[in-house]
Amino acid sequence: MQQVGTEAHKLPQTVKITKLPIDDGHVYDLTSTNPWIEELLSELMVSGMETDPDGIPQWDSHVHVNLSFTRKHNHTYRDHLIVKGNIVGAYQTHCVRCLKPMLSEFNHIFEACFIPDMFEKTPEYQDATHIYAGDSELELYFHSKGIIDFKELIHEHLFLTVDEFPLHDEECKGLCFTCGINLNEGSCEHTDN
Ligand SMILES: [Zn+2]
Ligand SMILES: [Zn+2]
Incomplete structure (x- = not known):
């Protein structure tokens, strides 16, 4: 198992599976110090960004991704990658009903497996969303030309988990x-109470 070191945040957004040693686990702790994680967090905040009257965000939006993955090789799937991830964080947004700025928290666990995209066109896999590998049910992803796209994987799970x-x-x-009054703070002639 590779150590989590000071370089750990430098996991690139894509990795070539053949560059990874077989059966050797890797663990990464990713935060927005990593440029492509920062991009994902920014994308999340675009619609929800609210600032206080001084223009300073009231809360810290943050995301922390714990990612572990292992390249496997067998006759069925050839080169495949088993990935386990936990995405934890919070981002600044606003209440959809009263528009009050708020922090929305998320915590999401996923398990996925990347197999070669030659399987994507086969009847057995073209409509599959999950596969069994080892003794776990894993979400099915495909790698094309051996390229594992971690950014796309995390992007999908991040946007799946946010409220x-x-x-x-x-x-x-x-x-x-009718009049726009905040009904948490007062009432008006347009409502029953
Ligand atoms: Zn509200
Ligand atoms: Zn009203």
Whole structure:
């Protein structure tokens, strides 16, 4: 198992599977010090970014990805990569009902397997979403010409895990559609209460 070192954040966004030793596990701790992780976090914040009156974000958006992967080789899948990941973080957004700035947190675990894209066109795999490898059920990904695209993998899982409709409070009453008053703070003639 390769040590997590000071260079660990330098995992490139794509890796050629044949450059990895077989059966040798790698572990990476990735944060936004890594440029392509930073890009993913920025993309997440584009729509939700809110700032306080001084223009300074009120909270720190952050993402931490723990990634471990092992190249395997057998007769069935030839070169394949088993990847396990945990994405933890939070990003600044706003409540979809009252627009109050808020921090939306996420914590997501995934297990995936990249097999050669020659399988993608075969009847057995073209509609498959998961495969069994070892004794686990793994999400199915394909590598093309041996290129493992970690950025695409994490992008997909990051956007899968974030709350599409964040609420600052489950009970948020939102804004009046007619006059725009914040119904958490007051009432108006357009509502029953
Ligand atoms: Zn709200
Ligand atoms: Zn109103």
